[in-house]
Amino acid sequence: MSSFDKESELIYKCMIQMTNYTGEKAYVAVSLINPQGNYEKTMYIQGDDKEWFPDLKNWWGFTSRNDENLDAISGATIGNGERNIISLSFKPSQIDTGYKVRFESAVENQEYYLVDAEVDLNTATLRNKVEGKGYIRYIRMVPNR
Structure with missing residues (x-):
């Protein structure tokens, strides 16, 4: 899964709440x-x-050049609401330190959102609700204790 030292990882639960839209389920x-604004993993x-x-x-484009075990x-996909x-x-x-978590989304035969939502990894705002711009209504992250 990850090459990180398991004892030093910070684990967060992340809720992805979808908007009410019509069509197929979203890929995110x-x-x-x-x-630097580049994909890391x-x-x-x-x-x-x-x-x-x-x-x-x-x-x-990023993942097709890397050897990630997807x-x-x-x-599973989720959809409408x-x-x-x-x-x-x-x-x-x-x-x-400037890292972000990006949520990119697409629905078959509908729009594609490069940045549907983006969460800054900083202690001041990490727990804030982040509104989506497309199929995602909002993202909320909390430490997994």
């Missing part, structure tokens, strides 16, 4: 973005049918 790529994929992964255009971090709770883990050095 959850990625760690480094301080895939944290989770909401959607397990690899046929639709290329619809997440920017994420797909089967280990993928789950549904919610999903996932676990995300971070190194302490990624908090308060």
Whole structure:
């Protein structure tokens, strides 16, 4: 799953609340973005049918050049008004240093959102509710204690 030292990881529960929209269920790529604004790693994929992964255009461009085991971090799609709770883990050095978690989304035959939502990894705002811009209504993260 991760090359991090398990004892030094910070684990957060993350709720993804979807908007009420019509159409198929959404594919969402959850990625760690480094301080330079580049993809560092895939944290989770909401959607397990690899046929639709290329619809997440920017994420797909990143992941198709890397050797990530996506089967280990993928789950079922959710749609219209549904919610999903996932676990995300971070190194302490990624908090308060400019890292972000990006939520990229797409729905078959509908719009694609490069940044549907983005959460800054800083202690002052990490627990704040972050509004989505597309299929995601909001994101909320809390420490897993």
